[in-house]
Amino acid sequence: MFTCYAKQDQFETYVLASEDRQIYIEVVPERGCIISKYMYNNESIFYLEQETLEDLSKNIRGGNPILFPISSYLVDETYYYKDTAYQLKQHGFARNLVGQVIHTSADDNSASITLEMVDNEETLIRYPFHFKLIMQYTLNENGLSIQATIHNMDDKVMPFYLGYHPYFYVADKENLALQVPSSTYKEMIPNSIVEDKFNFNQDESNVIYDQLQSNSCEMIDHTRQLKVTITSEDVYQYIVLWALQGKPFVCIEPWMAPVNGMNVGQGIQLLEANQSHTSTIQIKAESLI
Structure with missing residues (x-):
């Protein structure tokens, strides 16, 4: 049996949980519809700095x-659409939007839980399109499904590329193995790969x-x-690893574009007027004992 209910912390927070609470997530609509917490058998799957949430x-x-x-x-936080320059900060603005819950079930x-984020006056300055971004999170015994549906509510073609930035909790990086199905990569920070392994022993690696070669990372x-x-659809053509020394996390990020x-x-996904685009990633935690 699973449940879905709302609780009031600093922000209204929705909890999706198994009856014994061995598996649960928390979702904060007001903070970019983020899944702030993911727990499995009393183990944290996601890392969170609570003060940044608040x-x-x-x-x-x-x-x-x-994303x-x-x-x-x-580059220079600038792109061009029909010869007009627009500015977008790193990873876009969805994480700063306020979402609305439109459906829950258990x-x-x-x-x-299904949530909706839409354009506003501020987003239109930086991204001149009317859109709806529908996020559906589903939790079951097989893990967490994250589905995004993007609706182009405008009368012109809308370019976009989606991504996610999950922070996975890990206290002991020396005892961590990462498996990414590719031998082709670019270091965004020098020495991020040492002896064919991701380098946790410098201030920052990326x-x-x-x-x-496949859709799954481990x-x-x-x-x-x-x-x-972490399993993603083919449209997510890139995987990014990022970590900071002294912080108990590693990010494994599915991106659609570089x-x-x-x-x-x-x-880039070019979404025609009044059309929609749906994609899904899945995150599954399981015990090895």
């Missing part, structure tokens, strides 16, 4: 921020993989005897 002036460090209408960054097998936490599998995608023309 401070509206900060980007949240933790959970699973939604829309772009993932990564643009039964013996799963719990689900690498982007392309030419993915994080194996040998200390906690825990495996997390750095500066809007300007280099790779991975």
Whole structure:
């Protein structure tokens, strides 16, 4: 049996949980519809710096921020649409939007919540399109499904590329194995890969993989005897790894496009007027014992 209910913390928060609360997530609509917490058998799957969730002036460090209408960054924070320059900050603005809950459900097998974010006067200055972004989160015994449906509510073609920025909790990086299905990568910070392994032993490491050979990445936490599998659809052509030394997390990020995608023309989805685009990723946690 699964349940879905709302509670009032600093922000209204929705909880999707199994009856014994061995598996649950928390969703904060007001903070970019973020999944702020994901627990499995009393183990944290997501990392969260609570103070960044509570401070509206900060980007949240933790959970699973939604990257829309772009993932990564643009050179000089600038792109062009029909010869007009627009400015977008790194990872877009969805993580700063206020969402609305439009549906919840729960039964013996799963719990689900559907949320909506829409354009406003501020977004139109930076991204001249009317849109709806519908997020549906479904939790069941097999893990967490994250589905995004983007509706172009405008009368012109709308370019975008979606991504996610999940922060996975890991206290013992020395006992962590990461499996990304590609041997082709670019270091965004030098020495991010050392002896074919992601380098946790410098202040910051950041690498982007392309030419993915499959749709699944794995994080194996040998200390906690825990495996997390991230599965995405083919439209997510890139996987990014990012970590900071001294912080108990690693980010494994599915992106549709590379750095500066809007300007280099790779991975961009061109959504026709009054059309929609749906894609899904899944995150599954399981015990190795």
